[in-house]
Amino acid sequence: MVLLSLAFAAVLLISFMKGAFGGGFAIVGIPLLSLAMDPLQAGALLAPLFIAMDLCALVYWRPSTWSKPDLLVLLPGLAVGIGLGFLVLRFANPHFVAIAMAAVTLFFTGLWFTGGGLVQVSPRSLWKGAVAGTASGVTTMIAHSGGPPVAMYLLPLGLSKTLYAGTTSLFFTVGNALKAGPWLLVASPDWTLMALCLPACPLGVWLGWHFHARLDQRQLYRACYALLTVTALKLLWDGLRGYGLI
Template sequence: MELTAVTLIVAFAGVFLICFMKGAFGGGFAIVGIPILSLVMDPITAGGLLAPLFVAMDVYSLRYWKPSTWSRPDLFRLVPGLVLGIGVGFLLFRVLDHRAIAIVMAAVTLVFVGLWFRAGGEVKVQPRSSGKAVAAGITSGITTMVAHSGGPPLAIYLLPLGLSKQVYAGTTSMFFTVGNLLKAGPWLLLARPTGNVLSLTGVCLLAVPCGVWLGWRLHTRLDQRQMYRACYGLLVVTALKLLWDGISGYLG
């Protein structure tokens, strides 16, 4: 990968968008910024670039998503599955059909959002389920490891709980803080970034403070209903991106 001005600008823009999503919604929408990065690098290189940047975003975000914004009962249910899912994703990274995973995850997400809109687009609180939490954690772990798309499974579990916007974002942020710390090592082993990639990582670090802060500013301006509608809308965008990745992978 050549470190040209275009590469610097495009990569910085992609990382900035991911940071913005982290500040506004707690994370889980990294895949929204992946298309920008894919303009100048392959997916494996992007994974190696993002692995340490995710950790930097998470650490910086702790100044906004403090422990008071975490739903501990849900994290206790979700995190064990997340750990298992990341381990499975790493072990099977070379043999898993990423295209099929993307298509299935897109279909499930679109059905989930479609049912929400069909019900009137209102938050109807559902009881917690340890089984659903474990399934969401495992699925999120696998998809975040193989495709940086762990957001939809987590959102499918958390959104029906009707958490306050701060607790939803804080819980999401802490969940992915754990996940990104766990997958940083495996991704660095898979990508083995050197030279220009490491230099580009250093440049993109500058996007973290301003991106997260601007996202957090948006979060403070959204009311509860707007926050949930934005999350469901972003799930549609994420699902369509996953669907495109999966289908184009087969056609290509």
């Protein structure tokens, strides 16, 4: 019963984030599952559920909310990154990747907060988008945490709150569909637990969507940067713990 409660709460929280902010903040719910499950089992449980969440989210984040020029830059790198992340997960130690990504993200968010939280609009960059997409693919595969790289590319563009959320939602819809199969090769999920958690997907997305509608542009960016900081700290913790340093 404890496991079901934690799993349901984690899926509800992640679904809420998808409805409120688009994609990229799945890692905020994973610590709940880690209290009662092996991380690999948690990852395998969530991988198919992410697809259900994404389908629910696309009811709200429709094509008019997608920044198509940015998706054309990001998505090819995402596919490459997921393939690389699968190799890291199977044959290498992913802790270094987690620590490096955490350090870069904390530097990025630190600059924003120390700069007074202003949105500095920068021009698009093809190479930055390609790198961000690839890095996001790697980290979403090994830690369900692809948000930081793609956010570091998209947030400085100054997109509207709805365009930002819709773009990240579709980006991670594609990513989650691509990584579900590889994750099921890494570990076998508890299918009964997954079925019991499924109703949390539409409920969480619906709650998040209504929360999104109440946010103004500045509040959304502040929330996204705060969530990026939390995500980076969790990645840093996981990486250091993996090396036995904490």
